[in-house]
Amino acid sequence: MSENIISLKNVVKKFPVGDGFFTALKGIDLEFEKGEFAGLIGPSGSGKTTLLNIMGSLDAPTEGQALVMGKDIATLSHKQSALLRNMHIGFVFQVYNLLPVYTVFENVEFSLLLQNHTAAERKKMVMDALEWVGIENQADKKPAKLSGGEGQRVAIARAMVKRPEIVLADEPTANLDAKNAHAILKTMKQLNKELGTTFVFSTHDEKVMGYLDRIISLEDGKVVKDEVVEAQYTV
Amino acid sequence: MIKFLLKGILGDKNRSVLPIIIITIGVSLTIILSGYMRGVMGDMIDQNARFDTGHMKIMSRAYAENKAQLPNDLALLGVAQLKEELKSDYPEIKWVDRIKFGGLIDVPDGENASKGQGPAAGMAMDIFNPESGEDARMNLTSSIVKGRLPSKPREALVGSDFAEKLNIKIGDEVTYMGTTMNGSMTFENFIVSGTIRFGMPAMDKGAIVIDISDARQLLDMEDAVGEMLGYLPGGVYDDEEVAPIVKSFNARYANDTDEYAPEMVALRDQNGLSSYLDMVDYFAALFVAIFVFAMSMVLWNTGLLGGLRRYQEFGIRLALGEPKGHIYRTLIYEAILIGIIGSIIGTAIGLVGVYLLQKYGINIGDLMKDSSMMMPTVLRGKFTPELLYIGFIPGLFAMVLGNMLSGIGIYKRSTASLFKELEV
Numbered sequence: 003m004s005e006n007i008i009s010l011k012n013v014v015k016k017f018p019v020g021d022g023f024f025t026a027l028k029g030i031d032l033e034f035e036k037g038e039f040a041g042l043i044g045p046s047g048s049g050k051t052t053l054l055n056i057m058g059s060l061d062a063p064t065e066g067q068a069l070v071m072g073k074d075i076a077t078l079s080h081k082q083s084a085l086l087r088n089m090h091i092g093f094v095f096q097v098y099n100l101l102p103v104y105t106v107f108e109n110v111e112f113s114l115l116l117q118n119h120t121a122a123e124r125k126k127m128v129m130d131a132l133e134w135v136g137i138e139n140q141a142d143k144k145p146a147k148l149s150g151g152e153g154q155r156v157a158i159a160r161a162m163v164k165r166p167e168i169v170l171a172d173e174p175t176a177n178l179d180a181k182n183a184h185a186i187l188k189t190m191k192q193l194n195k196e197l198g199t200t201f202v203f204s205t206h207d208e209k210v211m212g213y214l215d216r217i218i219s220l221e222d223g224k225v226v227k228d229e230v231v232e233a234q235y236t237v
Numbered sequence: 238m239i240k241f242l243l244k245g246i247l248g249d250k251n252r253s254v255l256p257i258i259i260i261t262i263g264v265s266l267t268i269i270l271s272g273y274m275r276g277v278m279g280d281m282i283d284q285n286a287r288f289d290t291g292h293m294k295i296m297s298r299a300y301a302e303n304k305a306q307l308p309n310d311l312a313l314l315g316v317a318q319l320k321e322e323l324k325s326d327y328p329e330i331k332w333v334d335r336i337k338f339g340g341l342i343d344v345p346d347g348e349n350a351s352k353g354q355g356p357a358a359g360m361a362m363d364i365f366n367p368e369s370g371e372d373a374r375m376n377l378t379s380s381i382v383k384g385r386l387p388s389k390p391r392e393a394l395v396g397s398d399f400a401e402k403l404n405i406k407i408g409d410e411v412t413y414m415g416t417t418m419n420g421s422m423t424f425e426n427f428i429v430s431g432t433i434r435f436g437m438p439a440m441d442k443g444a445i446v447i448d449i450s451d452a453r454q455l456l457d458m459e460d461a462v463g464e465m466l467g468y469l470p471g472g473v474y475d476d477e478e479v480a481p482i483v484k485s486f487n488a489r490y491a492n493d494t495d496e497y498a499p500e501m502v503a504l505r506d507q508n509g510l511s512s513y514l515d516m517v518d519y520f521a522a523l524f525v526a527i528f529v530f531a532m533s534m535v536l537w538n539t540g541l542l543g544g545l546r547r548y549q550e551f552g553i554r555l556a557l558g559e560p561k562g563h564i565y566r567t568l569i570y571e572a573i574l575i576g577i578i579g580s581i582i583g584t585a586i587g588l589v590g591v592y593l594l595q596k597y598g599i600n601i602g603d604l605m606k607d608s609s610m611m612m613p614t615v616l617r618g619k620f621t622p623e624l625l626y627i628g629f630i631p632g633l634f635a636m637v638l639g640n641m642l643s644g645i646g647i648y649k650r651s652t653a654s655l656f657k658e659l660e661v
Contacts, residue, residue: 060555081560081562084559084563085560093556093557099553103249104245108244112241115238116558116559160557
């Protein structure tokens with residue numbers, strides 16, 4: 003029996019604007035199973051990023067219930083939210099957001115520092131993650147010395163190093179050329195298959211859509227279509 | 238994690254260099270100003286103690302009431318016995334006799350006519366007895382411009398400016414004209430053995446310095462003294478040490494109604510020096526308070542700017558699962574580390590500055606030409622142990638306070654809005 007790791011029930015999110023509210027999500031019902039490779043698509047302002055933030059425990063719903071790894075996001079304290087993100091959720095961003103002062107190795111190592119692994123454990127886990135994304139020979143470089151594709155690979159390694167159950171990727175290929183975008187997506191798909199990690203994308207990019215097994219269309223804060231599809235590209 | 242933070246601080250020059258520069262400047266300025274001010278104030282107090290007030294001074298009550306007039310007719314009597322008692326009661330204190338007197342100095346031209354005359358401020362002390370320590374205390378030998386110390390009766394030192402004005406040469410004979418303690422006229426010839434410059438315009442313009450034995454004979458003051466000065470063994474005035482001595486001494490004469498009974502006065506209660514002493518403490522505290530406030534404001538803003546610049550980093554760290562409280566704490570740890578580095582550098586620079594000020598000082602001789610204040614013409618800093626922490630602790634405190642204030646801005650934002658502002 004498949005396992006739900008994200009469950010959203012009638013999720014509403016309102017943001018205060020002036021004297022009133024802007025409703026970004028209007029009653030979202032969604033469930034994600036372990037190992038899914040799914041994407042949220044839709045125009046700007048449709049609520050993709052807000053939904054991703056709630057699934058990542060960076061924000062809480064105004065109404066409804068969001069269960070991530072069995073935890074009700076709305077009831078978590080700051081510390082519990084941080085712990086949930088640290089132990090179970092990885093993020094990949096549109097811009098790679100690597101810390102420029104640190105090397106590739108140290109950027110990837112950071113979330114492990116928060117988990118109190120020993121230095122030897124951290125080294126092994128970081129090198130494994132860099133190997134997954136094919137940049138183990140760049141470990142000592144600073145982010146400024148990397149190409150765009152390499153930078154995004156480091157970001158994926160950083161998200162994957164702690165072996166999270168969920169990776170949330172917000173427009174991860176927006177700044178990449180087609181060749182690098184495909185390479186990145188193949189890497190992610192491979193990790194999805196090998197490690198069983200659930201990937202949820204927010205994207206406009208048709209290349210990304212070509213890899214997805216499930217596409218959820220959002221419009222004006224509502225789910226207008228949720229379909230399981232045959233991925234165009236496989237690994 | 239500490240290694241991670243340290244590498245971040247060292248790797249990101251914008252994060253560390255500006256705050257370190259601010260702290261360094263603030264700490265070094267605080268130390269230099271404090272050291273200089275304490276040096277100047279301390280010099281003034283020390284100068285007063287050596288030349289005029291002692292660490293404590295005994296006079297007759299009547300003399301004390303009119304001491305500005307140098308009323309030797311109201312001098313303290315029975316000095317030998319009193320001194321024996323003092324030596325027995327306070328064996329650690331060094332007691333010295335001083336007589337101050339006024340008069341006229343006449344310089345004869347060798348043909349029984351006057352070559353020049355001028356009013357003199359006379360000071361008599363125990364020069365002939367090397368154990369009195371007066372030579373060292375008054376810097377007599379090192380202050381001699383020409384000639385030597387008086388070594389026999391009827392020899393005198395005169396202020397160098399005074400000697401220049403009256404064209405007095407070494408070996409010249411000068412005549413003192415004045416009154417004895419009993420009010421009769423007195424005349425005496427002195428051979429000028431040397432000229433002296435104390436570095437205090439008030440003294441250099443009209444001083445004549447003779448041995449106490451000459452003064453006693455000249456002024457009919459056998460077994461009498463205008464002022465008896467007491468000095469603590471370390472040579473440094475300590476109010477807490479002096480106050481109980483003054484209290485116990487005066488208590489002994491509390492029931493004595495004689496106006497010539499001895500009265501002891503502490504340094505701080507003479508010449509308005511209590512204000513100086515209080516001012517030293519007041520200004521030192523004020524400097525530190527202003528420094529902490531100003532530095533905190535600057536570092537608060539620096540921290541805010543740094544925080545804005547580091548929004549991306551904070552966003553990543555939040556996303557990676559670092560709690561906001563942990564981020565805030567690491568900001569404080571960084572502040573402590575930067576504060577310590579800046580404070581150490583600032584303290585080192587400040588101490589070097591104070592050392593240079595102590596060694597070379599700032600010469601205000603030209604400004605003091607016409608002054609009658611008893612203060613040195615070269616104002617020097619003073620190296621004291623408290624300078625080691627007087628800037629260090631506030632430097633560290635200001636850095637931490639500044640970062641705590643700026644960090645609150647980040648801490649108070651909700652994770653989502655902060656994350657959104659981060660544009661990650």
